[in-house]
Amino acid sequence: MNEPTAGTELLNVTMLSWEFPPRIVGGIAPHVHDLSLELSRRGVSVDVITCDFPGTAEEEEIDGVRVHRVDSYKFPTTDFASWAFMMNANLKRRAFEILRPKRGLVQIIHAHDWLAAVAAIGLKHVLRTPLIATIHSTEQGRRGGIHTDYQRMIHQTESWLTHEAWRIICCSGYMASEVSSAFGLPRESIQVIPNGVDSTKFARPFSKDDLRRRYADPTEKLVLYVGRLVYEKGVGVLVSAVPRVLSKVNAKFVIVGDGYMRDDLSREARRMGVADRIFFTGFLDDDTAKALYRCADVCVVPSLYEPFGIVALEAMASGTPVVATNAGGLGEIVDHERTGVHVFPNDPDSLAWGILRVLTAEGLSKALASNAYEKALRVYSWKGIAERTERVYRQVLAEYSAGFWKPV
Amino acid sequence: MVSLRVIILTWEFPPRIVGEISSYTDRLAAELTKRSVEVHVVTYHEAMSGLFQAPDGVKIYRIQNPVETHFNVVTWDLTLSVEFERVLSNIYYQNRGEIDLIDAHEWLCSLPSLAAKRWFDINLVWTAHSLEDQRSASANAPLNIAIKNLELLAAQEADRVIVKSEFVKAELTRVYGVPDSKIDLVQPSSPTWIDEVMNSYKKAAI
Numbered sequence: 001m002n003e004p005t006a007g008t009e010l011l012n013v014t015m016l017s018w019e020f021p022p023r024i025v026g027g028i029a030p031h032v033h034d035l036s037l038e039l040s041r042r043g044v045s046v047d048v049i050t051c052d053f054p055g056t057a058e059e060e061e062i063d064g065v066r067v068h069r070v071d072s073y074k075f076p077t078t079d080f081a082s083w084a085f086m087m088n089a090n091l092k093r094r095a096f097e098i099l100r101p102k103r104g105l106v107q108i109i110h111a112h113d114w115l116a117a118v119a120a121i122g123l124k125h126v127l128r129t130p131l132i133a134t135i136h137s138t139e140q141g142r143r144g145g146i147h148t149d150y151q152r153m154i155h156q157t158e159s160w161l162t163h164e165a166w167r168i169i170c171c172s173g174y175m176a177s178e179v180s181s182a183f184g185l186p187r188e189s190i191q192v193i194p195n196g197v198d199s200t201k202f203a204r205p206f207s208k209d210d211l212r213r214r215y216a217d218p219t220e221k222l223v224l225y226v227g228r229l230v231y232e233k234g235v236g237v238l239v240s241a242v243p244r245v246l247s248k249v250n251a252k253f254v255i256v257g258d259g260y261m262r263d264d265l266s267r268e269a270r271r272m273g274v275a276d277r278i279f280f281t282g283f284l285d286d287d288t289a290k291a292l293y294r295c296a297d298v299c300v301v302p303s304l305y306e307p308f309g310i311v312a313l314e315a316m317a318s319g320t321p322v323v324a325t326n327a328g329g330l331g332e333i334v335d336h337e338r339t340g341v342h343v344f345p346n347d348p349d350s351l352a353w354g355i356l357r358v359l360t361a362e363g364l365s366k367a368l369a370s371n372a373y374e375k376a377l378r379v380y381s382w383k384g385i386a387e388r389t390e391r392v393y394r395q396v397l398a399e400y401s402a403g404f405w406k407p408v
Numbered sequence: 409m410v411s412l413r414v415i416i417l418t419w420e421f422p423p424r425i426v427g428e429i430s431s432y433t434d435r436l437a438a439e440l441t442k443r444s445v446e447v448h449v450v451t452y453h454e455a456m457s458g459l460f461q462a463p464d465g466v467k468i469y470r471i472q473n474p475v476e477t478h479f480n481v482v483t484w485d486l487t488l489s490v491e492f493e494r495v496l497s498n499i500y501y502q503n504r505g506e507i508d509l510i511d512a513h514e515w516l517c518s519l520p521s522l523a524a525k526r527w528f529d530i531n532l533v534w535t536a537h538s539l540e541d542q543r544s545a546s547a548n549a550p551l552n553i554a555i556k557n558l559e560l561l562a563a564q565e566a567d568r569v570i571v572k573s574e575f576v577k578a579e580l581t582r583v584y585g586v587p588d589s590k591i592d593l594v595q596p597s598s599p600t601w602i603d604e605v606m607n608s609y610k611k612a613a614i
Contacts, residue, residue, distance in 0.1 A: 075557065076550040078480065085486040086554055089519055093561070096526035118486055121474075125494040126523045128501065152477040157487070160474045407501065 011393055013039065013108045014099065014123075015048045016091065016116035018084070020067060023053035027195070027310055028112050028136055033062075034196055038386035040064040044393075047102075049095050049119075051087060070094040081154060088118035095123055104407070108132060108393050114139075114154060117161040124164060128407040130400045132392065133165035135179050137307040141328075142232070144305070159183040166396045169389070171195045171308040172329030178307075191392050194332075195308050196382035199373075202290055202318040211288070212295040215279055216252035221359050223251050224296035224320070226289060226311045227303075229259030229280075234302030234325065237348050239265050241302075242274045244352035249359050253278045254296070256289055293318035298358045298365070303327045304345050312340065313380055316372035321365045323354040337364075339372040412609060413446040414509045415496055415524070417517035419488075421451035421468070423458030429513055429537055432596065436511075438463035439602040445609075448507075450495050452488060469495050482554045485516050492520035500528050508613045511535060511570075515555055518562040525565050531612045534566035536576055541583050560584050568612040570594050570605065 015036060019029040036046045046065045051072035052058065060067045071090050077083040099106055110132045111120035117133075124131040139154040140146055146155050162168050162183045168190045170176040176190045209218075216222045223245070227233045235255065242253055255265075255278060262280060269275045284292065293299060299315035301324035309330040315322045316333070322340035324330045334340035343354035358365045416437060420430040437447045441463055453470040462468055471491040478484040500507055511533045512521035524530040540555045563569060563584040569591045571577045577593050580586040592608040594601060 073557075075553045077554065078550050082480060082483055082550070082554065085483045086557070089486060089558070089561075092519070093522055093526070096523065100526070118490055122490045122493045122519075122523065125490070125497045126527050128497070149477050149479050153475060153479065153483065156475045156477055160487070408504075 011044045011107060011390065011397075012102065012105045013044055013046050013110055013393065014095075014106050015046060015050075015110045015112070016095075016120050016123075017048065017050050017112040018087065018115040020048055020050040020069075022056060023051060026136075027308070031134075031136070031195060032112055034198060034382050035386060035389065036065045037063050038196075038382040039390065042386055042390060044386075044390060047098065047106075049091060049098060051091075068094070068098050079150065081150065084115050085118055088116065091116070091119040092122050095119060096126075099123075099127070107397055110134070110393075111161065111165075112136065114157045114161055117157050121161065121164045128405060130166040130396050131164060132167050132169065132396060133161050134169040134171075135162065135175065136171065137175070138178060138182055140182050141178055141305055141307060144232070155182075165189075166400070167191055167392055169193050169392065172332050174328045174332065175307045193385055193388045193392070194380055195310055195313065196385040197310070197313045197317040197376055197380045198382060199317040199377055202293060202314070204287070204291070206291045206294075208291075208295055211291055215254045215281070215292070215295070219250060221249055221251040221297040222295055223253045223355060223359075224256070224292060224299045224315075225253065225302075226256045226293075226299070226314070227301075228257050229255070229261040229265060231261065232303065232305040233259075234304045234327075234345065235259075235261060235265065236268070237304075237346055237351055238300055238302045239268050239272075239278065240348035241352040241355065242269070242277060243272055244348060245355050245359075246274060246277060248356055251277065251297075251359070254281060254292070255279065256281045256284050256292065258282050290314070290318070293320050296320050298323055298355055300351070300355060301325065301330060302343075302345075302351055303330060306330050309333050313376060316340070316369075317376040317380075319369050319373045321358045321368045322372060323351070323358055325351075334372075335375075338368070339375050340368055409444060410446045411444045412440075412509060412606075412613065413448075413503070413507050414440065414511055414609065415448045415450060415499060415507055415530075416511045416513070417450050417492055417496070417520055418513040419452045419485075419516040421449055421453075423460035424451070424453050425458075427537075432537070433513060434463065435596075436602075436605065437466045440605075441465040443602065443606060445606075448499050450492055450499070469499070471495055480551055482551060482558075485558070486519065489517070489519040492517060493523045496520055496524055497528075500524075500530070509533060509609055511609070512562060512566075513537065515540065515558040515562060518558040518565075521562060522565055531567045531614075532565055533568045533570055533609060533612045534562040535570040536563075536580060537572065539576060539579050539583060541579060556583075566590070566612075568592055568608050570608055572596060 017032040019025045048067045052069040073086040269278045299320045301312045306328035324334045325345040327345045336342040341354045344350040418433045420426045448467045450469045473488045475487040510524045513535045525532045594604045
């Protein structure tokens with residue numbers, strides 16, 4: 001593979017993402033936001049084409065990043081995938097208008113997940129501009145296999161996108177292997193660039209005692225979980241571990257997030273007689289959630305499947321010790337007994353052991369938190385990630401320049 | 409001497425025969441070529457089957473759907489459309505942009521025709537053989553609405569719309585508000601059919 005060229009000419013990038021703040025559904029929105037702003041800070045010209053959202057401007061400039069919000073197809077559809085494909089038709093239609101004044105200038109199209117595939121691949125061929133795709137997660141991983149035709153359609157769309165892309169970006173070595181084996185791609189076509197975290201968002205001043213008292217008694221240790229209440233996040237394993245922890249330590253389990261398992265989980269808590277020790281907060285606003293990390297004595301990430309593990313990273317950036325399984329990308333973020341504690345996935349005994357390990361050894365807990373904080377700054381700053389992403393752009397452009405596939 | 413360079417987009421072309429569009433576009437390509445029109449036909453074909461003699465001088469490009477599994481015709485069309493876009497872009501670039509017109513058949517080719525129109529500035533004829541409102545007896549289920557949205561897109565983007573009957577012409581105006589002056593009624597049974605098609609093409613290409 002060619003060495004990256006250290007070009008300095010202005011780079012023009014068009015990002016395609018189905019979500020962008022304030023439209024936040026999953027992890028792609030904050031990722032595209034932070035990456036785009038940091039690229040812009042580096043002097044890269046970035047256009048983001050994304051879905052509209054109530055109360056937002058159709059055209060907006062955020063720190064130099066031009067955000068174009070497109071009608072997201074609001075007619076009823078039979079299913080999510082059909083909506084996504086029709087939304088892509090709208091995305092593509094508007095993209096031609098938006099990019100028309102930049103004809104000949106757009107150098108990279110950067111798509112995020114299959115939800116932008118139809119628009120991105122079409123633009124690639126019409127503009128003859130190289131396409132880069134970030135695969136944040138796969139249908140196979142999300143569903144634990146491909147079981148229905150609906151899932152197969154999404155799986156094949158992901159496969160199509162990865163084969164059309166000049167280079168693929170995955171946020172962990174784990175995801176790179178998964179994408180490589182799921183779609184039969186050479187490992188060299190996949191670049192691992194981790195997700196980032198902005199530690200300054202965890203340094204804002206707030207009244208720690210006031211906030212903490214809303215969730216836990218001062219005599220209780222605060223054990224924090226942040227994430228959707230769905231099977232693959234392992235939140236059920238955490239609830240099962242609660243009595244085992246309580247047998248040794250006085251604690252309150254604060255569970256932030258929502259999902260289809262919520263009712264089952266509260267029923268299970270009542271059945272075990274620990275309902276008063278688990279606080280289901282539902283969704284919290286971003287500022288409160290980030291402040292809550294700093295009130296916690298330990299943050300737990302019990303995932304069974306995790307493409308990356310942003311919650312562990314957020315805890316690390318907030319200076320809170322982490323107990324995490326080694327599922328997926330978590331194994332790369334958390335180093336056992338150095339930047340956190342690893343436990344076995346789907347094992348309440350192991351999880352309880354990990355939580356107690358952190359809660360009962362204050363010296364260890366402090367050391368883990370400080371090592372973790374240092375790693376979050378060193379490895380996962382958006383500055384470094386944007387730099388690595390720009391290097392991929394320039395390398396692809398150098399290969400593209402040497403080829404014959406061009407608009408004219 | 410080539411008088412006009414046309415790309416025909418159709419989801420059926422011999423030997424693939426689903427309805428009447430196949431024989432229509434076959435005859436269209438042959439007759440246009442006889443009148444010195446350079447004809448490129450981009451069409452869908454998963455597996456070659458059946459005997460078929462391509463009309464002399466017509467360039468045929470057959471594409472497959474990049475996503476095999478689908479459970480409705482709209483998602484099937486939207487992924488196939490990207491292959492249409494890929495091939496029509498290749499034809500455009502290989503001919504250094506010297507393409508005068510796209511003739512897109514039915515809603516299934518709405519999206520790729522949009523790319524041609526909006527990015528390549530190629531004038532667009534949309535041939536509407538039938539409309540969803542009559543095919544599905546005014547059904548307003550989500551799938552029908554999606555198809556109608558794609559028909560509306562083609563109706564709005566097209567420079568000329570060719571129809572084969574007074575009925576479809578009236579329906580286009582009633583359902584999508586297409587102005588009468590944009591629609592050319594061209595009956596395939598007419599002895600001057602191909603000349604009328606050429607007239608419509610020339611009006612669109614100006």
